Amino acid sequence: MNYNSNENPSLENVLLMAIAEALRNTHTSLIAKVTKVNQKTINCIPVISRVVNDEKIDLPEFAEVPILNFLGGSSSIQMPISVGDYCILFVSERCFDGWYNGQDFEKPLEARIHDYSDSIAFVGLKNKDGELDIPTVITMLGDAYQKGDYVHEGDRDQTGDYTLTGDQTINGNLQVNGNITCTGTISAANFSGLGGGSLTSNVEIQSSIDVKSGSISLNDHTHTSNGIGNETSTSN
Template sequence: MPVQLNSQTGSSEQVDETLRRKTSASVRVSTPGIIQSFDAENCTATVQPAISGWGQDSAGNLVSKDLPLLQDCPVIFPRGGGVSITFPLSEGDECLIMFADRGIDFWHQSGGINKAVDDRMHDLSDAFVIPGPTSNPRALKGVSTNSIQIRTDSGAQFIELTQSGSVNITAPIITLNGDVQVNGAVTSTGDMKAGSISVQSHTHTGVQPGNSSTGKPE
């Protein structure tokens, strides 16, 4: 006589749980990763998933296995309306890898709305990279609680917009390329120069010694 399924695999609850676990194991959503290289021209990265997967050894035993390197993964920088925020990526930087619901090949190549290449879903081949998420040893220190900052990891240099509305820049040198227009007063605690002429130490020719002052600038 035929053997009941639950007598082979256990109760219906055990069967459901086994199916659920197998289904969950086949669906990839996101995982931490480590940048191996960055292609700044194409804005893609090669990344190593930082959490191992599972596989079977030659004896059929379940063992931990490193996932393969993921190649040509599009990198997500904040972007929209014709402007972007970018930053350099280096080998060893941590990130978050996200896996698309469907194959992204045609979309990545041409943009627009495309049909899926095949029926693959949540596949290692369809990964996006979001830089930023870090492990505790590499977490940012001294994050401001009252301003938005663009900063170095050390926090020594930064540009910030505070809740009060002021903008502060701290850096060893600030270079502006282009004309500068200031609608308001300019106050300096140090010297200012126009060309080679110092505001604090420049002199005027053709002035006789005495107590009189020069006239107003013309």
């Protein structure tokens, strides 16, 4: 939008100047950098300066800016935020102070329009020096905490240690390529024996039913004495 400035501006130029000034103060969205992470909000500072009368003016830090999370119902995905992260600030058309404090369907508490005070931050933007490649599959980087039920269909490969607190049910076969250490009780409804190795224990082994070695019963077998000091005969 161009207009000519002179000592006696025409009505058209006056209107053009007024429109240009109004547009310069109609804020919609801008890029900012996080300067502080609060418990539920962030502080940030816009990284693109304003130009007024050809003069560069840096904008101040915006404090206690609400952030946009991915959520719906009782479910949410919340990302950790660090100082130095970039974000996009969406500027609300009207003052949202009343809504932010829990008041729906009420008049704005102030008459301001497209004001920096009514910004909401969406963190995750990067410039060319830090932008990420677009992956071919959903990719998550960083530590994660999940609360709630988790259902997974499909194969799963994990590299690294795995610690489980709680009961576990496996509906299917289990193959372990390595050693198993157990500090509790092992119960088996149908134990078919050990393949390719021996069973060693430094604690008592108990069984409520007969134990056999080959065809020899531990309950029913007998030994014949060969005299004091001599070994007994082989079992019958």
